[in-house]
Amino acid sequence: MTGPATPALLRRAKADTVAFMVTVDGLPVQVHPGDSVAVAVLCAGGKPYRRAVLGDAPRAPYCMMGACFECLVQVDGVPNRQGCLVPARPGMRIVRQNGLNAGPQEGPAE
Amino acid sequence: MTGMVDVAIIGAGPAGMAAAQALHVHGLRVSVLDERAGPGGNVHAAALDHPPEGAALLGRDYVRGAQAARAFAQSGVPVAYGASVSRIEGETIHYLQHGRLRQITAGRLMLATGAIERPVPFPGWHLPGVMGAGAFQLMLKQSRVVPAGGYVLCGTGPLVLLVACQLLALGSRPLALLETNAVASPVRVGAAHLSTLARNAGAVAKGLSYMARLRLAGVPVISGVTGVEAKGGETLQSVHYRRRDGATASLDAGMLLFHEGVIPGTQLGLALDCRHRWDSDQQCLVPVTDEWGESSRAGTFIVGDAAGILGADAAPHSAMLAAQRIAQQLGHRPDARAVAAARRALEQASGFRRFLDAAYRPGVAFGTPIADEAMICRCEQVTAATLRAAVRDGARGPAQAKAFSRCGMGLCQGRICGNAATRLIAADSGLDAAAVGGHHVRFPLKPLSLAELADEAPQTEQADG
Ligand SMILES: Cc1cc2nc3c(=O)[nH]c(=O)nc-3n(C[C@H](O)[C@@H](O)[C@H](O)COP(=O)(O)OP(=O)(O)OC[C@H]3O[C@@H](n4cnc5c(N)ncnc54)[C@H](O)[C@@H]3O)c2cc1C
Ligand code: FES
Numbered sequence A: 001m002t003g004p005a006t007p008a009l010l011r012r013a014k015a016d017t018v019a020f021m022v023t024v025d026g027l028p029v030q031v032h033p034g035d036s037v038a039v040a041v042l043c044a045g046g047k048p049y050r051r052a053v054l055g056d057a058p059r060a061p062y063c064m065m066g067a068c069f070e071c072l073v074q075v076d077g078v079p080n081r082q083g084c085l086v087p088a089r090p091g092m093r094i095v096r097q098n099g100l101n102a103g104p105q106e107g108p109a110e
Numbered sequence B: 001m002t003g004m005v006d007v008a009i010i011g012a013g014p015a016g017m018a019a020a021q022a023l024h025v026h027g028l029r030v031s032v033l034d035e036r037a038g039p040g041g042n043v044h045a046a047a048l049d050h051p052p053e054g055a056a057l058l059g060r061d062y063v064r065g066a067q068a069a070r071a072f073a074q075s076g077v078p079v080a081y082g083a084s085v086s087r088i089e090g091e092t093i094h095y096l097q098h099g100r101l102r103q104i105t106a107g108r109l110m111l112a113t114g115a116i117e118r119p120v121p122f123p124g125w126h127l128p129g130v131m132g133a134g135a136f137q138l139m140l141k142q143s144r145v146v147p148a149g150g151y152v153l154c155g156t157g158p159l160v161l162l163v164a165c166q167l168l169a170l171g172s173r174p175l176a177l178l179e180t181n182a183v184a185s186p187v188r189v190g191a192a193h194l195s196t197l198a199r200n201a202g203a204v205a206k207g208l209s210y211m212a213r214l215r216l217a218g219v220p221v222i223s224g225v226t227g228v229e230a231k232g233g234e235t236l237q238s239v240h241y242r243r244r245d246g247a248t249a250s251l252d253a254g255m256l257l258f259h260e261g262v263i264p265g266t267q268l269g270l271a272l273d274c275r276h277r278w279d280s281d282q283q284c285l286v287p288v289t290d291e292w293g294e295s296s297r298a299g300t301f302i303v304g305d306a307a308g309i310l311g312a313d314a315a316p317h318s319a320m321l322a323a324q325r326i327a328q329q330l331g332h333r334p335d336a337r338a339v340a341a342a343r344r345a346l347e348q349a350s351g352f353r354r355f356l357d358a359a360y361r362p363g364v365a366f367g368t369p370i371a372d373e374a375m376i377c378r379c380e381q382v383t384a385a386t387l388r389a390a391v392r393d394g395a396r397g398p399a400q401a402k403a404f405s406r407c408g409m410g411l412c413q414g415r416i417c418g419n420a421a422t423r424l425i426a427a428d429s430g431l432d433a434a435a436v437g438g439h440h441v442r443f444p445l446k447p448l449s450l451a452e453l454a455d456e457a458p459q460t461e462q463a464d465g
Helices: A037-044 B014-025 B052-057 B060-073 B133-143 B158-169 B186-191 B194-199 B201-216 B267-271 B315-329 B336-359 B363-367 B384-392 B398-405 B418-429 B450-454
Strands: A009-011 A020-024 A027-031 A072-075 A078-082 A093-095 B004-010 B030-034 B079-081 B083-089 B092-097 B100-111 B115-117 B130-132 B145-147 B151-155 B176-179 B226-232 B236-242 B248-252 B255-259 B262-264 B276-279 B284-287 B300-302 B375-377
Touching (some): A009 A037, A009 B133, A027 A037, A037 A072, A037 A093, A037 B145, B004 B014, B014 B030, B014 B060, B014 B315, B030 B083, B030 B100, B052 B060, B083 B267, B100 B315, B100 B450, B115 B133, B130 B133, B133 B145, B133 B151, B133 B255, B151 B158, B158 B176, B158 B201, B158 B255, B186 B336, B194 B201, B226 B363, B284 B418, B315 B336, B375 B384, B375 B418, B384 B398, B384 B418, B398 B418
Parallel strands (some): A020 A093, B004 B030, B030 B079, B100 B300, B130 B255, B151 B176
Antiparallel strands (some): A009 B145, A020 A027, A072 A078, B083 B092, B092 B100, B115 B262, B226 B236, B236 B248, B276 B284
16 A cells, blocks of 8 residues: 555554555555544655655644644645645645745745 | 524524524514524534444433534524634625635634644644544544554543543554553542532543543553653654653654644634733733623624633533523513523532633643643644744744744644744733733635635525535
């Protein structure tokens, strides 16, 4: 389900729902209805969830409720989505944000 | 969803759902907005996604919550999911949904935005692999996932025990539960609250059954833990701590799930300039309201855990009071029996909360000064040492500290560092935390992209969630 990378999470007893696929950094990952994008990335495992712009520091979701902004990720081409609040949908293209490579749009645009 | 309503309710947790239904019964026009994909709030997140057998794994309370969420979904109350409130100006609420800014106008506002886990900075808490135990529980509820490798639960309060039991029910066993309760003998505290405990026998039995299940499963429970530190590189590798006898110890683990209680989520109320006070017992900001939940901003009510932590069972009752008051203000006859019942329930919940607060004291958050190397502001990577230097240079409040050190300047706008920053500045400057105060919160509540700003939908064009 997750390729060669070690997942951070293991699924238990959700056989009662129909799984579907998304991609994380181009690799297929199996997810279930109700999963957030953040869960999809953690199930993909391997590399850190993201790297902060400051010092490339590895970071991962902390609050899962939209408060900490540690789960920022690119979803279907849109950067800086809060992965913990976005439900995974079939075929979604999820790309990890790695420090400055996250693109020029990172940061508030007030 | 229509463009103009009598009451807009922010949050579809137990409080928001109850208020919406009560107002709906009075024939008032209500709209509910929630950032999440469905009803249930934090306590019953993803309630509609589980078939009944799945929900049963998460415990009896969750099953009841799922029923309430289902009843709400069928009640016909208009609600927008995936709708994050961004800005409120007068009676106009601007919210972001599906990448577009939309708006709705409401004569009255009810904030049912719930609680956040108390953010507790300690060295290494920013490493991947360290997260809130409540945060992990949200994933567990939504996705029924467990940590892939060895993990440690750490903290104090009923929620840590509940999460441990929910993990056990999913066939996953923590390496240990590190108890950070600063109260050495909760049982002795219980003796001073006997009548309260008798009146809340169900909740007490629940707590005891959690402990029994942990023991039965052979989870080592280590109490009196202090000096918690997370160490690792790209991700967490080990958890270090001091035992009650002063000896240091460590556990190799890939995840650390930490929890020292919850505090009201005050972001929206602060941005609206509602008056808040510093609760010196719980060391957090709480909104000031009258006995109906109306804040200092007339027409804005704050209910559920957002108004002060009383828990999931109490949340619908404070919401009911606010709903009846609003109905009365709008010329309807309030339901006197519902008001009396809600007041009784809240009184009972307050009594039990006083016991919980006395029996469980967050040892890491309240016990020792924040360690210098702990990263207080995760967004801007500001350590406690840097914030201390700002205080030495004369910073006397979060706003000055922000200017001196960038603490609170990041994307989370002080949600995660604000509480700890106030406590640290108070401790180091000798000022009262009430005088130090909290961060100034400004709209938009979350940063908007330029595309979103350019693309605000007109009033009439609104999508239901
Ligand atoms: C992570 C976590 C886990 C918890 N787990 C439990 C548990 O298992 N058992 C228990 O008894 N208690 C639990 N609690 C305590 C919890 O606060 C409950 O007491 C209960 O959820 C409170 O109900 P409420 O309706 O006041 O708020 P909540 O249930 O928290 O609902 C608030 C809702 O408001 C929404 N919201 C917030 N801000 C905005 C915004 N700007 N725009 C749109 N929507 C917004 C949120 O998405 C959320 O759905 C938990 C708390 C947290 C933080
Ligand atoms: S994990 Fe904190 S905002 Fe998503």
